[in-house]
Amino acid sequence: MVNFTDSLRELKTILDRQELRAAVIFLNELTPHRFTSLYRFDEDILHNLCFFDRENPMQELTPDIPVMASYCVFVRSSRGTFTTPDSLQDDRVHGHPKWQEVQSYCGVPLLDEDGKMFGTICHFDFRPIAISDANVALMEAIAPLIRRITSGTTKSVPK
Numbered sequence: 001m002v003n004f005t006d007s008l009r010e011l012k013t014i015l016d017r018q019e020l021r022a023a024v025i026f027l028n029e030l031t032p033h034r035f036t037s038l039y040r041f042d043e044d045i046l047h048n049l050c051f052f053d054r055e056n057p058m059q060e061l062t063p064d065i066p067v068m069a070s071y072c073v074f075v076r077s078s079r080g081t082f083t084t085p086d087s088l089q090d091d092r093v094h095g096h097p098k099w100q101e102v103q104s105y106c107g108v109p110l111l112d113e114d115g116k117m118f119g120t121i122c123h124f125d126f127r128p129i130a131i132s133d134a135n136v137a138l139m140e141a142i143a144p145l146i147r148r149i150t151s152g153t154t155k156s157v158p159k
Contacts, residue, residue, distance in 0.1 A: 020150070023146070036121075039122070045065070069097045074092070081139075103128045105125075108139040
């Protein structure tokens with residue numbers, strides 16, 4: 001179980017040191033999801049800012065992909081947190097290009113200093129995984145802190 005207060009304090013300390021990858025790794029350790037990542041929207045392309053795969057910890061980034069090929073499209077569309085613990089049982093994602101492959105996802109919007117969305121922070125996995133309220137709350141709480149150290153790489157989503 002995630003201790004929200006202690007975890008948030010540790011994440012703030014890590015981010016104060018400008019250690020974005022360390023923060024992503026720490027977040028990943030708090031969830032059963034295999035992957036944790038930060039993405040930036042650039043029109044219809046999704047650029048990876050930071051990535052962690054617990055089965056391949058040396059991989060730091062992923063290739064750019066079309067926004068529509070990622071569940072991040074649901075965060076962008078709703079302008080809010082989007083979760084699916086089991087895509088095969090979730091009508092909202094049925095037919096999405098990744099609905100059979102990426103079966104669990106939790107994404108939180110990243111906002112710039114003007115409150116405009118520029119990207120997401122997310123956990124995802126190839127298998128169904130329950131998503132705890134504590135993990136969602138922690139991701140939502142650190143999203144504003146991440147903005148500070150990604151400010152040079154951000155571009156807002158058009159309204």
